[in-house]
Amino acid sequence: MQENQEKFIEKVKEKNKNKKLKYSILTMGCQLNENDSEKIAGMLTKMGYSEIDDYKKADLVVFNTCCVRENAEERLFGKLGEIKKIKESKNLILAIGGCMMQEKNMLEKIKKSYPFVNVIFGTHTMQNLPEDIYNAIVKNEKVKDVIDIDGEIYEGLPIKRNSKYRASVTIMYGCNNFCSYCIVPYVRGRERSRKPERILEEVEELAKEGYKEITLLGQNVNSYKGNEKIKNFAELLNAVCKIEGIERVNFISPHPKDFTDDVINAIANNSKISRIIHLPLQSGNTKVLNEMNRKYTKEQYLNLAEKIKNKVEGVVLSTDIIVGFPGETDEEFEDTLDVVKKVNFEQIFMFIYSKREGTVAAKREDQVPEEIKHKRFEKLKELYESRVDENNEKYINTIQKLLIEDKSKNNDKMFEGRTQTNKVVIFEPNDTNEIGDIVSVKITEAHKWYLKGEII
Numbered sequence: 462m463q464e465n466q467e468k469f470i471e472k473v474k475e476k477n478k479n480k481k482l483k484y485s486i487l488t489m490g491c492q493l494n495e496n497d498s499e500k501i502a503g504m505l506t507k508m509g510y511s512e513i514d515d516y517k518k519a520d521l522v523v524f525n526t527c528c529v530r531e532n533a534e535e536r537l538f539g540k541l542g543e544i545k546k547i548k549e550s551k552n553l554i555l556a557i558g559g560c561m562m563q564e565k566n567m568l569e570k571i572k573k574s575y576p577f578v579n580v581i582f583g584t585h586t587m588q589n590l591p592e593d594i595y596n597a598i599v600k601n602e603k604v605k606d607v608i609d610i611d612g613e614i615y616e617g618l619p620i621k622r623n624s625k626y627r628a629s630v631t632i633m634y635g636c637n638n639f640c641s642y643c644i645v646p647y648v649r650g651r652e653r654s655r656k657p658e659r660i661l662e663e664v665e666e667l668a669k670e671g672y673k674e675i676t677l678l679g680q681n682v683n684s685y686k687g688n689e690k691i692k693n694f695a696e697l698l699n700a701v702c703k704i705e706g707i708e709r710v711n712f713i714s715p716h717p718k719d720f721t722d723d724v725i726n727a728i729a730n731n732s733k734i735s736r737i738i739h740l741p742l743q744s745g746n747t748k749v750l751n752e753m754n755r756k757y758t759k760e761q762y763l764n765l766a767e768k769i770k771n772k773v774e775g776v777v778l779s780t781d782i783i784v785g786f787p788g789e790t791d792e793e794f795e796d797t798l799d800v801v802k803k804v805n806f807e808q809i810f811m812f813i814y815s816k817r818e819g820t821v822a823a824k825r826e827d828q829v830p831e832e833i834k835h836k837r838f839e840k841l842k843e844l845y846e847s848r849v850d851e852n853n854e855k856y857i858n859t860i861q862k863l864l865i866e867d868k869s870k871n872n873d874k875m876f877e878g879r880t881q882t883n884k885v886v887i888f889e890p891n892d893t894n895e896i897g898d899i900v901s902v903k904i905t906e907a908h909k910w911y912l913k914g915e916i917i
């Protein structure tokens with residue numbers, strides 16, 4: 462962390478002494494956004510604030526925004542309406558950061574229409590938050606700290622993690638792919654990889670603290686670029702798996718175009734790596750994929766999925782799909798359904814195409830009407846849900862290794878854990894089982910959203 466920011470942390474801490482102030486962060490985006498929020502929480506904790514879940518009771522509220530789809534904006538405006546009322550009745554600092562603040566239109570709108578916001582910060586300036594908050598408190602003025610140019614990578618920010626057993630580690634920032642529908646490259650800047658040494662140090666530290674599961678994060682993890690010692694993503698995976706104490710390694714998101722054989726081999730050779738691989742499809746039609754700028758065809762995707770399944774024993778796949786990309790015809794959409802049938806994804810994150818100002822696809826005049834997009838979404842959902850039972854039943858009578866995560870929410874005699882393919886399993890623990898342990902269970906029942914098992 463920068464020295465001058467450390468000083469501002471001390472200054473805010475001094476100001477807040479004996480006041481027992483509370484903070485609350487509302488995270489609206491993806492796992493990268495979530496990981497940023499953990500760092501924001503780390504800085505606020507050092508400034509003397511303590512966490513409170515209900516942001517309506519907090520003295521300092523941070524909204525960490527997302528802008529990947531339009532509904533994110535509606536959600537933010539809703540929350541701003543609520544908080545305006547609270548702000549009228551009490552002293553409260555409101556800071557808004559994250560991806561949406563990197564969009565010029567949104568930045569202007571927040572400045573103009575929501576003058577009660579105290580601090581606005583961007584994705585490249587998050588590490589200046591101590592200074593921004595100090596200025597907002599002391600000078601009682603509006604602080605805007607957003608820059609367009611890609612930020613440097615700031616190492617060593619304090620962090621307050623959401624879990625004691627599972628941790629996210631960002632390995633790279635930004636994206637160079639410019640998929641034609643996507644705003645992320647505009648708000649997160651170009652790809653910047655962290656030094657492998659820093660990543661490994663962080664994971665080693667986590668292992669020492671008792672963390673068992675690590676998720677490596679980036680918009681396109683398999684285009685990670687290291688140095689002479691650890692050159693690429695496959696080598697990074699191998700190195701992370703060697704760290705003692707870490708039992709599980711996940712990564713999100715890889716891009717199919719960069720899924721090289723050495724990455725597949727690294728997965729196949731390391732039993733610590735998750736057996737659910739996220740392979741974002743977006744569309745199953747080659748013409749649409751080309752217009753999306755995804756750089757693979759339907760056949761290449763199917764071949765890759767097949768290759769991963771053949772080489773990695775017990776692997777299942779999950780995916781992201783967008784329906785209703787501009788110009789998509791019914792026939793082209795059928796190709797998406799065809800790939801879904803052929804690959805038989807264990808999990809699908811389905812999205813209705815959302816027009817993002819500034820992207821190439823937003824300029825197209827052949828936008829698909831809302832009702833057609835919704836019909837396609839329903840059709841895809843139906844197909845996916847029709848496979849869920851069958852996909853869950855295949856687990857019955859198998860032995861699965863679980864990381865115990867918590868007591869079951871509905872029955873505190875039961876524990877809950879996840880398989881290496883990310884399935885939730887509920888089981889009755891024996892006397893020695895503790896949260897954070899890895900145990901073996903035999904699956905006895907399959908339900909729609911969870912499995913039941915017996916400890917063996």
Ligand code: SAH
Nearest residue numbers: 642643680714741781782783812813814815
């Ligand atoms: N870098 C990752 C994730 C990007 S955002 C990847 O490429 O897989 C997560 C998902 O949001 C994307 O995979 C995509 O399916 C979806 N998405 C992105 N832009 C979208 C848009 N304009 N409309 C609808 N869904 C979108």
Ligand code: SF4
Nearest residue numbers: 636638639640643645
């Ligand atoms: Fe967006 Fe494509 Fe980059 Fe993913 S790879 S963040 S979908 S531009």
Ligand code: F3S
Nearest residue numbers: 490491494527528560
């Ligand atoms: Fe949203 Fe930014 Fe993540 S736009 S999906 S929070 S990178």
